[in-house]
Amino acid sequence: MTVPLLDLKVQNGALDSELKAAFERVLYSGHYILGAEVEGLERELSAVTGTRHVIGVSSGTDAILLALMALEVGPGDEVICPSFTFFATAGCIARTGAKPVFVDSERDGFGMDLEDAARRITSRTKAILPVHLFGEMEQMEAVLALAKEHGLSVVEDAAQALGAARDGRKAGSWGDFGAYSFFPSKNLGCLGDGGALATNDDRLAERARILRVHGMAPKYYHKFIGGNFRIDPLQAAFLRVKLGHYDEYTRGRQAHAAFYRDRLGSVPGVRVGGGEILLPSAGEGSFHIWNQFTMRVRSEGGSSSRRDALRDFLVERQIGCEIYYPKALHTQECFAYLGQVEGSLPRAEALARECISIPVFPELTPSQREEVVGAVEAFLR
Numbered sequence: 001m002t003v004p005l006l007d008l009k010v011q012n013g014a015l016d017s018e019l020k021a022a023f024e025r026v027l028y029s030g031h032y033i034l035g036a037e038v039e040g041l042e043r044e045l046s047a048v049t050g051t052r053h054v055i056g057v058s059s060g061t062d063a064i065l066l067a068l069m070a071l072e073v074g075p076g077d078e079v080i081c082p083s084f085t086f087f088a089t090a091g092c093i094a095r096t097g098a099k100p101v102f103v104d105s106e107r108d109g110f111g112m113d114l115e116d117a118a119r120r121i122t123s124r125t126k127a128i129l130p131v132h133l134f135g136e137m138e139q140m141e142a143v144l145a146l147a148k149e150h151g152l153s154v155v156e157d158a159a160q161a162l163g164a165a166r167d168g169r170k171a172g173s174w175g176d177f178g179a180y181s182f183f184p185s186k187n188l189g190c191l192g193d194g195g196a197l198a199t200n201d202d203r204l205a206e207r208a209r210i211l212r213v214h215g216m217a218p219k220y221y222h223k224f225i226g227g228n229f230r231i232d233p234l235q236a237a238f239l240r241v242k243l244g245h246y247d248e249y250t251r252g253r254q255a256h257a258a259f260y261r262d263r264l265g266s267v268p269g270v271r272v273g274g275g276e277i278l279l280p281s282a283g284e285g286s287f288h289i290w291n292q293f294t295m296r297v298r299s300e301g302g303s304s305s306r307r308d309a310l311r312d313f314l315v316e317r318q319i320g321c322e323i324y325y326p327k328a329l330h331t332q333e334c335f336a337y338l339g340q341v342e343g344s345l346p347r348a349e350a351l352a353r354e355c356i357s358i359p360v361f362p363e364l365t366p367s368q369r370e371e372v373v374g375a376v377e378a379f380l381r
């Protein structure tokens, strides 16, 4: 049986008539830039993010960039971020002219080692950019305490974490800004690119709204140098349809994650706390939304050989899997100029050698999940 890593046709096909109605609503409105559809989405997202303001933007990447621009991060500034994350986190920092300063990963889990972060703060550090990777929140109390101590702005990369929470407080609502992505593989995906930026700060919200349209206020008078960071009303309309099903999607992902932890956790060699394969877990007080179910596969000598063997084994059996992410950012060619050499962030580098993600999308069927568990069992036998 084939098990895809993600099947968007099933999710969107089930919404056939609702999505077509949304398309027609936009088509016949004659209004294709910002306006009521985008405002409607922003209002509805506000309830999900628990923030006063939400600004619909063109992508998760642009949400991060816009946040940094609104905070006036630029040349001469340093911004702290994890090395084990998707490229956009650090790419946006570099695009403002600031310097990304990469931090190692925590001992367990996928977040930042905040002691390492503290050691890397200098007089030039302007902001810290935690990432809620794979749908689980970073330890935000500690991030905020560190930021407060050093007077840093906080931008949360919540691209994978819309609706995730920690002690009841939502991802993206803790920092100065929270950035979300609606790339199709995210938990709330549109039919193309899209994103959003959240904030509780009225002044920052105003600034971000102006920067979204070339820094223009009023029309043709440019206060700042902004860009075109607008989300399309068509994508906003699709997202509003899918937002109505979002809780159900989250429950599906959580049920699959619980199933894997239960079933895989009883396979010899697989454990939550260790073993050859290490299963992910949700921390205390954490509402994990499982954008990915990411395991760690240990090899003797610390290479990627066992993980790569599991990947080949799953691919052979037509079971979708992916390596998020195979190369820590501080070792990427484009960031060589920063001088954070290979070997300097050992935990982030180990994650890049050990991680593998298996299917956890909401529409996964019971027999498909059995197939995945059976394949991992067979691999270890």
Ligand SMILES: *Cc1c(COP(=O)(O)O)cnc(C)c1O
Residues within 6 Å of the ligand: 059, 060, 061, 062, 085, 086, 088, 089, 131, 157, 159, 160, 180, 181, 182, 183, 193, 194, 195
């Ligand atoms: C997807 C993602 C982004 C970028 O979002 P896009 O909408 O693809 O631009 C940024 N950071 C993380 C952690 C992501 O997963």
